[in-house]
Amino acid sequence: xxxxxxxxxxxxxxxxxxxxxxxxxxxxxxxxxxxxxxxxxxxxxxxxxxxxxxxxxxxxxxxxxxxxxxxxxxxxxxxxxxxxxxxxxxxxxxxxxxxxxxxxxxxxxxxxxxxxxxxxxxxxxxxxxxxxxxxxxxxxxxxxxxxxxxxxxxxxxxxxxxxxxxxxxxxxxxxxxxxxxxxxxxxxxxxxxxxxxxxxxxxxxxxxxxxxxxxxxxxxxxxxxxxxxxxxxxxxxxxxxxxxxxxxxxxxxxxxxxxxxxxxxxxxxxxxxxxx
Amino acid sequence: xxxxxxxxxxxxxxxxxxxxxxxxxxxxxxxxxxxxxxxxxxxxxxxxxxxxxxxxxxxxxxxxxxxxxxxxxxxxxxxxxxxxxxxxxxxxxxxxxxxxxxxxxxxxxxxxxxxxxxxxxxxxxxxxxxxxxxxxxxxxxxxxxxxxxxxxxxxxxxxxxxxxxxxxxxxxxxxxxxxxxxxxxxxxxxxxxxxxxxxxxxxxxxxxxxxxxxxxxxxxxxxxxxxxxxxxxxxxxxxxxxxxxxxxxxxxxxxxxxxxxxxxxxxxxxxxxxxx
Numbered sequence: 001x002x003x004x005x006x007x008x009x010x011x012x013x014x015x016x017x018x019x020x021x022x023x024x025x026x027x028x029x030x031x032x033x034x035x036x037x038x039x040x041x042x043x044x045x046x047x048x049x050x051x052x053x054x055x056x057x058x059x060x061x062x063x064x065x066x067x068x069x070x071x072x073x074x075x076x077x078x079x080x081x082x083x084x085x086x087x088x089x090x091x092x093x094x095x096x097x098x099x100x101x102x103x104x105x106x107x108x109x110x111x112x113x114x115x116x117x118x119x120x121x122x123x124x125x126x127x128x129x130x131x132x133x134x135x136x137x138x139x140x141x142x143x144x145x146x147x148x149x150x151x152x153x154x155x156x157x158x159x160x161x162x163x164x165x166x167x168x169x170x171x172x173x174x175x176x177x178x179x180x181x182x183x184x185x186x187x188x189x190x191x192x193x194x195x196x197x198x199x200x201x202x203x204x205x206x207x208x209x210x211x212x213x214x215x216x217x218x219x220x221x222x223x224x225x226x227x228x229x230x231x232x233x234x235x236x237x238x239x240x241x242x243x244x245x246x247x248x249x250x251x252x253x254x255x256x257x258x259x260x261x262x263x264x265x266x267x268x269x270x271x272x273x274x275x276x
Numbered sequence: 277x278x279x280x281x282x283x284x285x286x287x288x289x290x291x292x293x294x295x296x297x298x299x300x301x302x303x304x305x306x307x308x309x310x311x312x313x314x315x316x317x318x319x320x321x322x323x324x325x326x327x328x329x330x331x332x333x334x335x336x337x338x339x340x341x342x343x344x345x346x347x348x349x350x351x352x353x354x355x356x357x358x359x360x361x362x363x364x365x366x367x368x369x370x371x372x373x374x375x376x377x378x379x380x381x382x383x384x385x386x387x388x389x390x391x392x393x394x395x396x397x398x399x400x401x402x403x404x405x406x407x408x409x410x411x412x413x414x415x416x417x418x419x420x421x422x423x424x425x426x427x428x429x430x431x432x433x434x435x436x437x438x439x440x441x442x443x444x445x446x447x448x449x450x451x452x453x454x455x456x457x458x459x460x461x462x463x464x465x466x467x468x469x470x471x472x473x474x475x476x477x478x479x480x481x482x483x484x485x486x487x488x489x490x491x492x493x494x495x496x497x498x499x500x501x502x503x504x505x506x507x508x509x510x511x512x513x514x515x516x517x518x519x520x521x522x523x524x525x526x527x528x529x530x531x532x533x534x535x536x537x538x539x540x541x542x543x544x545x546x547x548x549x550x551x552x
Contacts, residue, residue, distance in 0.1 A: 001277050017281040
């Protein structure tokens, strides 16, 4: 890695920074690909965020920003343009400066999830899907599934209001989409997604009763603390094909890189260079 | 080099960035020394600078800032504390955040120059010195020579007002120092310094008539485009010991590193790892 006066930077903004993974993946990739760019971890608390974001985008060598906790939601209100997926998610995790100087934000969690499905041969178009959890990542995945053309979407959240609010946001952008709320029966689904944090801790219950889960359902996970969560293990026992949580991460990085105007590697190329 | 969520950053702020050298020296040194820190080039124009500086120092992982053109002078007015060398120079090239949150600035061009003299066995204390050029770097060198205890200081500038103004700033901090202005006779000097840009271009005249320069005078240079400028070549022909321009650069980096709270390498260790 050679950092010099021609290096372009991608600000990785969040707080705390200790668990940041993006610098460990992007920077080795930039070095390998001969791209003179650098993901720079920037620890920023909520009270300092709005002026920092503006200042960072005043730099002549800024290429974009990766936004993480606790700023994903507040960023929506700080930009000139928020793309539909981020509007539905109510959160932004990538910002770029357009040629006319306006700041534009998008959300790539859902895009990464759907890219992973397709790479595994599962085409969401026309399928019925159940998304468990209507928080940030669940909303992002629901938005991307809607964009991908699912025929029907079921939303479940322990807080029914969150699921209803997500349904409303989806229908603003996809008025013809069939969206039902708080039917958590997995029978007959094309796709089942855990977008709750359940599975982070060993003592967590499963996010759903899997007794009626059939072998034809593709099962995806967002928890990436371990590859095979208890939920995915249960799904595999049922004969289901599955997608692990970190696939969403490695699938979305090429989407970010394209958003920032770089040519994109494959997720496998990223996994090969990523540092632990 | 491993950049992760524990990496501390040193913002290198200026515009344009293309000629930045610090990232090419500091970052290989940090990598070699196992220090998890990163000099990040940040291109910032004058109109964006004040809010950028504030924002950068709101970051939780900021360790300091290196300030270069066109911001060295304006930084003086943006800080809570400016150390004497920077006050005399009228310019700041390093900023750190103190434990109480205040921003403190200093100027290390002169410090680097004097460290280089001492490493070559020339002790400025008690000497008479002539500094050619009363701009930013000349002022910084004059301030550091005053701090080092020179007995007499002669200042020369094609603009006599600049030399007189530097004399006034010096006397505010060193009221007993013997400072004369616009006597450019090099005869009998202990130290002669070119702190003008003359020597950057092959067609430049020498900064001074060297016919009365004696072999006992130590001669220093700030131009670093080539090691042996015509001025230094003329001094060597007179039998003088000399210091090349880039010695000032490599001697000042350990001073910056100490200012930012790192343990410091030797200039030779830096030269060995520096990228071109």
